[in-house]
Amino acid sequence: MFTLLDPPDSPAHDSMVEKKSEFIGDACHVDSLEDALAFVESIREQHPKSRHVAYAAICGGADGRLSERMSDDGEPSGTAGKPILDVLRANGLTDCVVAVTRYFGGILLGSGGLIRAYSTGASLAVKAATRARIVPCRVYRVRLEYAQIGSFQRIAAAVDGEQVSQEFTDRVVIEVSVPMDRAEAFEIRVREAFNAAVVPDPVATLNRPVPL
Numbered sequence: 783m784f785t786l787l788d789p790p791d792s793p794a795h796d797s798m799v800e801k802k803s804e805f806i807g808d809a810c811h812v813d814s815l816e817d818a819l820a821f822v823e824s825i826r827e828q829h830p831k832s833r834h835v836a837y838a839a840i841c842g843g844a845d846g847r848l849s850e851r852m853s854d855d856g857e858p859s860g861t862a863g864k865p866i867l868d869v870l871r872a873n874g875l876t877d878c879v880v881a882v883t884r885y886f887g888g889i890l891l892g893s894g895g896l897i898r899a900y901s902t903g904a905s906l907a908v909k910a911a912t913r914a915r916i917v918p919c920r921v922y923r924v925r926l927e928y929a930q931i932g933s934f935q936r937i938a939a940a941v942d943g944e945q946v947s948q949e950f951t952d953r954v955v956i957e958v959s960v961p962m963d964r965a966e967a968f969e970i971r972v973r974e975a976f977n978a979a980v981v982p983d984p985v986a987t988l989n990r991p992v993p994l
Contacts, residue, residue, distance in 0.1 A: 783843050783916040785991050786811050786878040786908070790821045794911035800899045802887025807907030809880040811991075815841050815851050818879035822853075825881045833886040836862030836900060839879035840870050844918040844962075844987035848876060857884075861896035869904040876916060877989055880904045914991035919959040921946055922982035924972070926954045933975055941968045944990065959990055 786809055788794045793810035808825055812818045818839035826835050838852035852863030866880050882903040891899060926934055931954055938945070941964040946957040960968045965984075972982050 783876050783918075783989075784874050784913050784994075785876055785916050785989065786911040787914050787991060787993065788911050790817070790824070793821070794907050796903075796906035796910045798899070798902055798906060799887075800895065800902075801889040801891060803889065803891065803899070804885040804887070805899050805903035806883040806885075807880060807903040807905075807910075808883070809878060809904075809907035809911045811877060812839065812841065812879050813877065815839055815849055818851065821879050822881050825883060829883045829885075831885070832883045834862065834884040835881055836866060836884070837879060837881040838863050838867035838870055838904070840867070840876045842989075843876045843916065844989045857896060857900075858893055861893050862900045865897045865901035866904040869901055869908060873908055875908070877991075878911075880907050882907070912993070914993045917990040917992055918962045919944075919988050919990045920962055920965045920984050921957055921959050921986040921988055922968070923955060923957050923985045924980060924982050926956060926980060928954060930954075930976065930980065931956075934972070934980070937968070937971045937975060941971070943968065957985070959988055961990075962987075 788810045790810045793808040797806040822837045834855045836855045840850050842848045852867045854862040938958050943958045943960045949955040
C-alpha cells in the first residue's frame, strides 16, 4: 500500500478544464475519515462559488481493514465520488483524501463526461502529490528500568522499530512501532534479553509512511 505525504494545509493541487467547466483536484494525507471530512470542508470554504465539491477518502489497513467514504455532492449518482475513489484504489492508496471542485461552465457533460472529468481531476492531484510506501506496524508499550533502556533501544533498532512516545517516572514507559512482519521476532528478542522480566504489550496498530 501507499499513501500521500502532502499535509492538509498544503495539499497537492492541479486542475483541468472540460467544456468550460473547471475541475480542481486537491489531495492530502489524513489519519482518519473525520480528518478527511474536515479537509473537504476547508476546500468548500476556499471555493464558495463552486457548484460541487466531490471527494473520496480511504483510511486504515494496518489491521487489514480499510474504511472508505465518498460523495457526489449533488452530481448524478456514481459520476463523481466513485470515479475519485476508483483512482485511489487503482493507485493502492490509503490514509488520504482527494477532493475535486467543479466550477460549472454552462455545458452539460453527461454521465460519461462527468466520470472522465472527475477521474482525471483526481488523477492529476494524485500525480502532483508526494507518495510514500505504507508499512503496517504494531505498537508496543514496554515498561523498563533506566538501566535497561540502552539494551531495549538496540533491540528495537535491529527490527526497524521506531519510538512513538516515552514517559519518565520511577521507571520508563516507551511505546515503539514495529513492522508487522518483524513483530514476532521483536517479542522473542525482548523476552530473551531480559529473561522474561520485560514483556512487550501490544496496544495498537498504525501505518508508518516511508518516503519513496
